[in-house]
Amino acid sequence: xxxxxxxxxxxxxxxxxxxxxxxxxxxxxxxxxxxxxxxxxxxxxxxxxxxxxxxxxxxxxxxxxxxxxxxxxxxxxxxxxxxxxxxxxxxxxxxxxxxxxxxxxxxxxxxxxxxxxxxxxxxxxxxxxxxxxxxxxxxxxxxxxxxxxxxxxxxxxxxxxxxxxxxxxxxxxxxxxxxxxxxxxxxxxx
Amino acid sequence: xxxxxxxxxxxxxxxxxxxxxxxxxxxxxxxxxxxxxxxxxxxxxxxxxxxxxxxxxxxxxxxxxxxxxxxxxxxxxxxxxxxxxxxxxxxxxxxxxxxxxxxxxxxxxxxxxxxxxxxxxxxxxxxxxxxxxxxxxxxxxxxxxxxxxxxxxxxxxxxxxxxxxxxxxxxxxxxxxxxxxxxxxxxxxxxxxxxxxxxxxxxxxxxxxxxxxxxxxxxxxxxxxxxxxxxxxxxxxxxxxxxxxxxxxxxxxxxxxxxxxxxxxxxxxxxxxxxxxxxxxxxxxxxxxxxxxxxxxxxxxxxxxxxxxxxxxxxxxxxxxxxxxxxxxxxxxxxxxxxxxxxxxxxxxxxxxxxxxxxxxxxxxxxxxxxxxxxxxxxxxxxxxxxxxxxxxxxxxxxxxxxxxxxxxxxxxxxxxxxxxxxxxxxxxxxxxxxxxxxxxxxxxxxxxxxxxxxxxxxxxxxxxxxxxxxxxxxxxxxxxxxxxxxxxxxxxxxxxxxxxxxxxxxxxxxxxxxxxxxxxxxxxxxxxxxxxxxxxxxxxxxxxxxxxxxxxxxxxxxxxxxxxxxxxxxxxxxxxxxxxxxxxxxxxxxxxxxxxxxxxxxxxxxxxxxxxxxxxxxxxxxxxxxxxxxxxxxxxxxxxxxxxxxxxxxxxxxxxxxxxxxxxxxxxxxxxxxxxxxxxxxxxxxxxxxxxxxxxxx
Numbered sequence: 001x002x003x004x005x006x007x008x009x010x011x012x013x014x015x016x017x018x019x020x021x022x023x024x025x026x027x028x029x030x031x032x033x034x035x036x037x038x039x040x041x042x043x044x045x046x047x048x049x050x051x052x053x054x055x056x057x058x059x060x061x062x063x064x065x066x067x068x069x070x071x072x073x074x075x076x077x078x079x080x081x082x083x084x085x086x087x088x089x090x091x092x093x094x095x096x097x098x099x100x101x102x103x104x105x106x107x108x109x110x111x112x113x114x115x116x117x118x119x120x121x122x123x124x125x126x127x128x129x130x131x132x133x134x135x136x137x138x139x140x141x142x143x144x145x146x147x148x149x150x151x152x153x154x155x156x157x158x159x160x161x162x163x164x165x166x167x168x169x170x171x172x173x174x175x176x177x178x179x180x181x182x183x184x185x186x187x188x189x190x
Numbered sequence: 191x192x193x194x195x196x197x198x199x200x201x202x203x204x205x206x207x208x209x210x211x212x213x214x215x216x217x218x219x220x221x222x223x224x225x226x227x228x229x230x231x232x233x234x235x236x237x238x239x240x241x242x243x244x245x246x247x248x249x250x251x252x253x254x255x256x257x258x259x260x261x262x263x264x265x266x267x268x269x270x271x272x273x274x275x276x277x278x279x280x281x282x283x284x285x286x287x288x289x290x291x292x293x294x295x296x297x298x299x300x301x302x303x304x305x306x307x308x309x310x311x312x313x314x315x316x317x318x319x320x321x322x323x324x325x326x327x328x329x330x331x332x333x334x335x336x337x338x339x340x341x342x343x344x345x346x347x348x349x350x351x352x353x354x355x356x357x358x359x360x361x362x363x364x365x366x367x368x369x370x371x372x373x374x375x376x377x378x379x380x381x382x383x384x385x386x387x388x389x390x391x392x393x394x395x396x397x398x399x400x401x402x403x404x405x406x407x408x409x410x411x412x413x414x415x416x417x418x419x420x421x422x423x424x425x426x427x428x429x430x431x432x433x434x435x436x437x438x439x440x441x442x443x444x445x446x447x448x449x450x451x452x453x454x455x456x457x458x459x460x461x462x463x464x465x466x467x468x469x470x471x472x473x474x475x476x477x478x479x480x481x482x483x484x485x486x487x488x489x490x491x492x493x494x495x496x497x498x499x500x501x502x503x504x505x506x507x508x509x510x511x512x513x514x515x516x517x518x519x520x521x522x523x524x525x526x527x528x529x530x531x532x533x534x535x536x537x538x539x540x541x542x543x544x545x546x547x548x549x550x551x552x553x554x555x556x557x558x559x560x561x562x563x564x565x566x567x568x569x570x571x572x573x574x575x576x577x578x579x580x581x582x583x584x585x586x587x588x589x590x591x592x593x594x595x596x597x598x599x600x601x602x603x604x605x606x607x608x609x610x611x612x613x614x615x616x617x618x619x620x621x622x623x624x625x626x627x628x629x630x631x632x633x634x635x636x637x638x639x640x641x642x643x644x645x646x647x648x649x650x651x652x653x654x655x656x657x658x659x660x661x662x663x664x665x666x667x668x669x670x671x672x673x674x675x676x677x678x679x680x681x682x683x684x685x686x687x688x689x690x691x692x693x694x695x696x697x698x699x700x701x702x703x704x705x706x707x708x709x710x711x712x713x714x715x716x717x718x719x720x721x722x723x724x725x726x727x728x729x730x731x732x733x734x735x736x737x738x739x740x741x742x743x744x745x746x747x748x749x750x751x752x753x754x755x756x757x758x759x760x761x762x763x764x765x766x767x768x769x770x771x772x773x774x775x776x777x778x779x780x781x782x783x784x785x786x787x788x789x790x791x792x793x794x795x796x797x798x799x800x801x802x803x804x805x806x807x808x809x810x811x812x813x814x815x816x817x818x819x820x821x822x823x824x825x826x827x828x829x830x831x832x833x834x835x836x837x838x839x840x841x842x843x844x845x846x847x848x849x850x851x852x853x854x855x856x857x858x859x860x861x862x863x864x865x866x867x868x869x870x871x872x873x874x875x876x877x878x879x880x881x882x883x884x885x886x887x888x889x
Binding site for chain 1: 197199201224225227228308309331332361364365366367368442444445446447448449450453524525526528529547548549550551552553554556557559560561562563564565592595670672844858859860
């Protein structure tokens with residue numbers, strides 16, 4: 001699968017999680033994927049204090065944008081490594097956007113929240129990335145398993161194979177095997 | 191490695207570094223501080239593409255950094271100096287004179303602002319300080335523009351022999367953007383210091399002449415800037431007819447406002463609003479701004495964080511901004527803030543928005559954002575726990591770094607500016623002493639912060655006979671900002687030979703009478719060291735006692751920080767019971783230790799050699815029984831978690847998860863098997879695991 005023309009591509013995403021979970025890594029992989037597909041890239045990252053276990057989000061804008069932040073109600077995708085952080089950041093999603101969340105099921109949302117999400121026509125993809133990562137023998141690889149799941153569920157503006165290539169290209173030799181396993185686990189779980 | 195012409199996704203700070211290397215930088219200094227920290231390491235990295243890379247140093251503080259780079263620029267070299275915005279306050283003394291005296295080689299002061307603030311004490315706007323110091327200031331809107339402004343900034347600096355400021359905000363520094371790399375530039379500029387005492391060592395009378403000259407330079411610079419289309423960007427030129435609203439903007443606000451206008455369906459390039467972005471807010475480029483004002487009924491001014499363009503512009507009564515209340519006077523101009531500002535301004539100016547923002551998804555059950563915490567296995571956590579145990583009624587002035595997160599352990603009472611822990615401790619202990627009270631005060635400061643600003647306060651305290659304990663949390667690195675080396679390591683930014691500065695000897699040199707160095711990972715041993723410091727402070731001939739808590743940073747080198755992994759487990763809950771005061775078991779010494787250490791104030795001295803236990807308040811944490819020297823306070827360890835909450839309140843490790851009913855379990859996704867928490871729990875509930883599960887692997 002290959003994105004046909006990216007001249008008019010305008011795509012915005014928010015990646016959420018807790019400091020130390022690898023939010024920045026996921027965002028950079030998405031950016032490299034977009035760049036490989038010919039898109040212009042703007043990212044906003046969080047460094048410093050919040051990286052010590054606090055709530056962390058990064059913004060990614062692909063296409064003809066000038067500023068690096070996503071406005072509430074404009075994101076095409078929310079990718080969250082933590083269910084609590086997903087709840088906090090759902091407001092970024094545009095009507096009809098997609099949320100890919102590290103959670104075994106939609107139970108992290110209250111019944112009212114689930115109704116609101118459905119009314120906003122959000123496509124909710126829940127993936128137990130933590131469980132998959134543990135099973136793959138790399139408990140801290142939640143981010144990669146979830147990214148693979150997002151790619152497999154077709155919510156990205158470029159193909160899963162393309163992104164996999166980018167991820168493995170950015171992985172050091174010592175992590176190749178583990179990251180292969182994590183990718184496969186996330187990819188097959190969707 | 192040759193990288194020119196290659197497209198790369200660069201961090202804003204890397205883009206700034208690239209700009210410096212592509213503009214022939216010779217000499218650079220910096221002190222780390224979010225959001226500026228990544229500039230200098232990137233200069234070192236890109237500089238390696240040159241046959242003769244620039245000299246780079248991490249200076250001990252911003253004042254040293256600024257003076258060092260400034261003097262290099264006196265000799266004709268191109269120099270730069272990077273810091274965060276509050277660092278500019280530290281460097282302000284030399285900055286003020288630098289404008290008057292000027293430079294020969296180009297000199298760029300990079301001061302990174304933090305609207306929000308996300309990682310700073312204030313939201314101060316360095317552009318106002320540039321105005322105050324009479325320095326031209328460049329205000330980039332993106333990594334790409336930041337890179338592109340460096341060469342013109344050097345050129346302007348050299349043309350007028352004046353230092354210039356580059357003021358990126360966090361959303362430039364920590365944005366990433368695809369950028370086509372240019373060629374690194376090697377400028378041949380042999381050092382050439384021209385002796386001229388009337389300039390370089392000007393007496394006050396000469397300073398007046400220099401001030402007149404500076405004013406002349408600024409007027410000429412304003413003309414130059416006004417005439418340069420690259421510095422005054424018309425995203426939409428004035429229309430034939432007068433527009434109801436125009437926009438004047440600079441920095442990231444200019445970029446985000448364009449995105450928001452596009453989302454509202456108002457095409458910026460062909461739309462109804464004249465839009466001028468100036469890359470140099472000071473000295474103000476008057477002509478283009480007058481042209482904008484002439485073409486619009488009203489002008490909305492969008493800038494961060496203070497109203498600089500707004501204050502300097504003519505016809506202020508026609509501006510909408512902070513003074514008119516259209517733009518919030520605090521906080522970052524996020525896209526959402528800009529939506530509100532623009533929607534209101536467009537409505538008042540009667541400009542239609544083709545695509546108003548739709549309904550937002552609001553979700554009811556949002557928890558407050560998670561607070562940051564010290565890493566699992568961080569030695570600071572152990573030091574803070576020990577401090578709370580040995581000085582349960584202390585006042586704890588803190589300082590700036592990772593260890594400000596001692597807040598989570600109730601171990602930080604004040605946090606003000608770099609080095610203020612030391613001066614605050616001296617003052618706080620003194621005022622109680624003046625009232626005839628012995629109030630224990632324990633200050634905490636990190637090693638890098640101590641080198642930055644600690645010694646002045648310490649010398650002041652020793653000289654004036656202050657009495658407090660100073661705990662220097664020494665992990666031999668600058669952790670919060672990304673592990674920059676401290677003077678103690680002897681390592682330099684670009685690998686040029688340096689020398690170690692010994693922390694212990696430095697403290698000794700400040701005249702401190704009681705100094706001990708200890709490892710907080712050995713908690714029982716560390717208690718003893720703190721008790722000795724406590725005794726020294728109380729002695730008639732005592733004074734300041736310094737304890738250097740030395741242990742490697744777990745985020746920098748986990749293997750070094752945790753040489754022996756001790757997996758732990760939490761034993762099953764037992765029933766909580768309050769301690770029993772049993773004078774029949776032993777005689778109470780009426781020392782008051784149990785009363786002092788109780789985290790909830792459940793114990794009271796009766797004055798008759800007895801202690802009363804308020805069973806309603808008591809958490810059964812067993813601290814009182816643990817510190818009782820006579821054994822009068824009796825509570826056998828429960829041998830299991832009683833949900834007392836002590837580890838949460840005083841240790842606050844992310845590896846210790848608490849269930850809704852308060853019981854503790856090990857969160858293996860955070861735990862690093864440091865083995866410290868068994869020393870924290872007084873119930874014997876957290877113990878080394880009998881059959882270890884495999885340790886969690888670092889990602």
